[in-house]
Amino acid sequence: MGEPTTKIGGSTRRSEDKRFLTGQGRYTDDINMAGQTYACFVRSPHAHARINSIDTSMARDADGVLAVFTGEDLANDGIGGLPCGWQIHDVSGEPMAEPPHPLLAQGKARYVGDHVAVVIAETKQQARDAAELVDVDYDMLDAVISPAKALESGQPLVHDEVPDNRCYTWELGDSGAADEAFERAHHVTSLDLVNNRLIPNALEPRAAVASYSPGEDHYTLYTTSQNPHLARLLLSAFVLNLPEHKVRVVSPDVGGGFGSKIYPYAEEATLTWASKKIGRPIKWTAERVESFLSDAHGRDHVTRAEMALDTDGRFIGMRVDTKANLGAYLSTFASAVPTILYATLLAGQYTTPAIHARVTAVFTHTAPVDAYRGAGRPEATYVVERLVSQAARDMGLSQAEIRRRNFIPTDAFPYQTPVALNYDVGDYDATLTRAEELADVAGFEGRREEAQKRGKYRGIGYSTYIEACGLAPSNIAGALGARAGLYEAGEVRLHPTGKVTVFTGSHSHGQGHETTFAQIVSDRLGIPFDDVDVVHGDTDRSAFGMGTYGSRSLAVGGSAIVKAMDKIIDKSRRIAAHMLEAAEADIEYDDGTFRVAGTDKSLSMAEVAFSAYVPHNYPLEQLEPGLDESAFYDPTNFTYPAGSHICEVEVDPDTGRVEIVNFTAVDDFGNVINPMIVEGQVHGGLAQGIGQALLEGAVYDAESGQLITGTYMDYTMPRADDLPSFRVDTCNTPCTHNPLGVKGCGEAGAIGSPPAVIDAIIDALRPLGVTDLEMPATPLRVWQAIQDAQGRQVA
Amino acid sequence: MNVSMTVNGRSVTADVDPPTLLTEFLRDHLGLTGTHVGCDTGQCGSCTIHLDGRAVKACSVLAAQAEGARVVTIEGLADGNGDLHPMQAAFREEHGLQCGFCTPGMVMAAVDLVNTYPNASDTTIRENLEGNICRCTGYENIVRALKSGAAGMGDQGNG
Incomplete structure (x- = not known):
């Protein structure tokens, strides 16, 4: 587990744990306000329906009901819809189709779970009971679920104004160069791939408590958000037209996010608006079925991918055509996920010189689809690594050899890929070498033979992935369509007694920022770890923030804190020079101590802080009192975590059951602040990636559009006995462009692992003639693949 | 209806609606919000507590069924001297x-x-x-x- 030192690089045990372990965590549903009421949303039971009328009279008359609101009430108040944060342009040059996304349905419901009305009552049960009495007169309409089908002519339209349900078609890369590579290719590997739709399922359901204070004309919203400042900005400026300085958004302890809690949703916006209408606080907590129906889902791509190789097995070209399901409405980052966060990663770790990607984004009658752990990068990795592994089999090369022949060499950095990104640093061979050692690849054939004797089939699968994290340089993001900046803010406040409060715009919902950020500050300022407090998740306390997603908290949020500390140290040096009666140039700083060079005269950071607040002996003519500095950090590039995952499976051919017997992940995350926390992030990411590969899949009925997998009885969450014990390690090359040299580790496990699992199964079942397998590789699907392959061999 | 039980060593009595779940009783009536609710189908286990010494999912038990029982929640697991269990x-x-x-x-x-x-x-x-x-x-x-x-x-x- 590593040494628990509190310096950078030490596995400090987490500060936040004591409250979580003793039931003192404070999650949104734990918060209650005087006079609180309860909301229940009436949701569409149909995937596509015209709403002829909504009769709320019975509900209004029910016991305890205070109000019932529909889309008409919101429209009458001039309330806008939920905005999309990223504008992609179609190949035609026109902006993407951007149909309205109302908080409560206006005239039509477009997916099962779409919000139709809200009932507010004195108790939760009264709200639920009254919601049953809202009488909605629907005309059921045909629905379309599959993105490929939705593009066909004559299919039902999700939005009447969007022909063929096509939001945009977008391209990246040089199609001429790619075509030319395929013309001269020695071999072409082609695959049709489905990246299965997932439901994030953070264990804490989304929740909100909204209130309005007429005396101060002020709103307070407690909500389960990964980015409270962004929630406040979007609610104020785009949805409710509220004065931003009169809105406080608090994200207290949040029980996991994985992307699904980035976005402002209809529920908290409606509650905020309604809290003023009824003059009472309102609480809403999702039931799990509501999470399934209306949290933004992830993935859901259908892709045709081709790789062109020369006679030596070198990749000379790649072509990718993807149809991405957006669901019924554009969620906040939905348009960026299958484009900017996807196609830019198609070079992987390789020198492929010509790549072309075409992405068609499609509306369907399903819940909105947006970023889920990895967001675009797992989809890209799945395409690249499945192609590479298949190409190795096609060309008779080992999985390691084909990768090594095509890796970007360590002396080629910085490396400009043909799909926009500029990788700063990496050592792909190092992680692969270490992963092969750790996975004992040398002993694999022996294990395969041993398994064979027991009637089991063993296989091994590789994935050497890369991701772009630390989102993002604002100017590049802006040029690519982002409607917001992607910097982060931090503030470091030394108190007169030498204690420190750090305010960050990043948000922890499991990542342990209260520990990691305190380690950075303790290390840099020489202040005891226990004297540093980290504050996050409150727009009234942290100045600003863009929140936590895209493995950005440490690389961007941590860097902002370092910049603020640089200012603290600069000012402290000047204070110390005055106090020590020395020239500023003669003051040396090390580990919290200011020393006059060549003497034993010194001051601690705490002594300087005291002087800054009690400025009796202080350079008042040059410096303001106080020791409190803030900074914004805008990165100059993405960070590029990368690594090698090796999966070993054993398949029972009689049942189709797959057991992961070994899973090895060796990652390059740049410098590591807290190895224990990093390892935990890898474990969690692997669990979600393995979940995608073997267990999880959101299924809508193709005809009715009903969500078939709407509870934990139907959607298979990875449980303890579904997962192996992991072997993880790191081989780190520090990031070259942020002050901590860090890259981010939150998404790696989910990005790298799925193709390794699937290729391990394909490798295992090669003797039986199995050549392809779709995720999730459930026992039924594996068994069926074996039967089909055997049938083909007999025929 | 009236229910009485021992929760974390303390005797409690309250008047509740008959359909009140033990989770609701603990969270809403006693303010013991350490017991969490993560699903509606008894699947996730976030609400696990000890009822007469055995782990049970408090979302699947009515408060009334815990009449006379000895309930321990996460708040009551440690010995009370400030040390963790x-x-x-x-x-x-x-x-x-x-x-x-x-x-x-x-x-x-x-x-x-x-x-x-x-x-x-x-x-x-x-x-x-x-x-x-x-x-x-x-x-x-x-x-x-x-x-x-x-x-x-x-x-x-x-x-």
Whole structure:
């Protein structure tokens, strides 16, 4: 587990744990306000329906009901819809189709779970009971679920104004160069791939408590958000037209996010608006079925991918055509996920010189689809690594050899890929070498033979992935369509007694920022770890923030804190020079101590802080009192975590059951602040990636559009006995462009692992003639693949 | 209706609606918000508490069914002297938690698991944690914590 030192690089045990372990965590549903009421949303039971009328009279008359609101009430108040944060342009040059996304349905419901009305009552049960009495007169309409089908002519339209349900078609890369590579290719590997739709399922359901204070004309919203400042900005400026300085958004302890809690949703916006209408606080907590129906889902791509190789097995070209399901409405980052966060990663770790990607984004009658752990990068990795592994089999090369022949060499950095990104640093061979050692690849054939004797089939699968994290340089993001900046803010406040409060715009919902950020500050300022407090998740306390997603908290949020500390140290040096009666140039700083060079005269950071607040002996003519500095950090590039995952499976051919017997992940995350926390992030990411590969899949009925997998009885969450014990390690090359040299580790496990699992199964079942397998590789699907392959061999 | 039980060593009596779940009673009536609700189908285990010494999912029990029972929640697991219970300490030491939402239920289930299988193997631990979902940790460190917590409980000679 590593040494628990509190310096950078030490596995400090987490500060936040004591409250979580003793039931003192404070999650949104734990918060209650005087006079609180309860909301229940009436949701569409149909995937596509015209709403002829909504009769709320019975509900209004029910016991305890205070109000019932529909889309008409919101429209009458001039309330806008939920905005999309990223504008992609179609190949035609026109902006993407951007149909309205109302908080409560206006005239039509477009997916099962779409919000139709809200009932507010004195108790939760009264709200639920009254919601049953809202009488909605629907005309059921045909629905379309599959993105490929939705593009066909004559299919039902999700939005009447969007022909063929096509939001945009977008391209990246040089199609001429790619075509030319395929013309001269020695071999072409082609695959049709489905990246299965997932439901994030953070264990804490989304929740909100909204209130309005007429005396101060002020709103307070407690909500389960990964980015409270962004929630406040979007609610104020785009949805409710509220004065931003009169809105406080608090994200207290949040029980996991994985992307699904980035976005402002209809529920908290409606509650905020309604809290003023009824003059009472309102609480809403999702039931799990509501999470399934209306949290933004992830993935859901259908892709045709081709790789062109020369006679030596070198990749000379790649072509990718993807149809991405957006669901019924554009969620906040939905348009960026299958484009900017996807196609830019198609070079992987390789020198492929010509790549072309075409992405068609499609509306369907399903819940909105947006970023889920990895967001675009797992989809890209799945395409690249499945192609590479298949190409190795096609060309008779080992999985390691084909990768090594095509890796970007360590002396080629910085490396400009043909799909926009500029990788700063990496050592792909190092992680692969270490992963092969750790996975004992040398002993694999022996294990395969041993398994064979027991009637089991063993296989091994590789994935050497890369991701772009630390989102993002604002100017590049802006040029690519982002409607917001992607910097982060931090503030470091030394108190007169030498204690420190750090305010960050990043948000922890499991990542342990209260520990990691305190380690950075303790290390840099020489202040005891226990004297540093980290504050996050409150727009009234942290100045600003863009929140936590895209493995950005440490690389961007941590860097902002370092910049603020640089200012603290600069000012402290000047204070110390005055106090020590020395020239500023003669003051040396090390580990919290200011020393006059060549003497034993010194001051601690705490002594300087005291002087800054009690400025009796202080350079008042040059410096303001106080020791409190803030900074914004805008990165100059993405960070590029990368690594090698090796999966070993054993398949029972009689049942189709797959057991992961070994899973090895060796990652390059740049410098590591807290190895224990990093390892935990890898474990969690692997669990979600393995979940995608073997267990999880959101299924809508193709005809009715009903969500078939709407509870934990139907959607298979990875449980303890579904997962192996992991072997993880790191081989780190520090990031070259942020002050901590860090890259981010939150998404790696989910990005790298799925193709390794699937290729391990394909490798295992090669003797039986199995050549392809779709995720999730459930026992039924594996068994069926074996039967089909055997049938083909007999025929 | 009136219900009476002992919760974390304290006798409580309250007037509740008959359909009140034990989770609602603990959270809404007693303010013991450490017991979490993560699903509606008895699947996730976030609400696991001890009822007369055994781990149960409090979302699947009516408050009325706990009449006269001895209930222990995560708030009452430690000895009250400010020290963590050995299982709580082990979860922290082994980084067996991230977002903390499943954690109270996971810890309560872990204590019961150790009481039932004091020397459980990894396989036994994983199979018996089937009723508790964690979305953050991948379970690896929970298994480690459970083994370490079992050793700590053994040293302390208690459950």
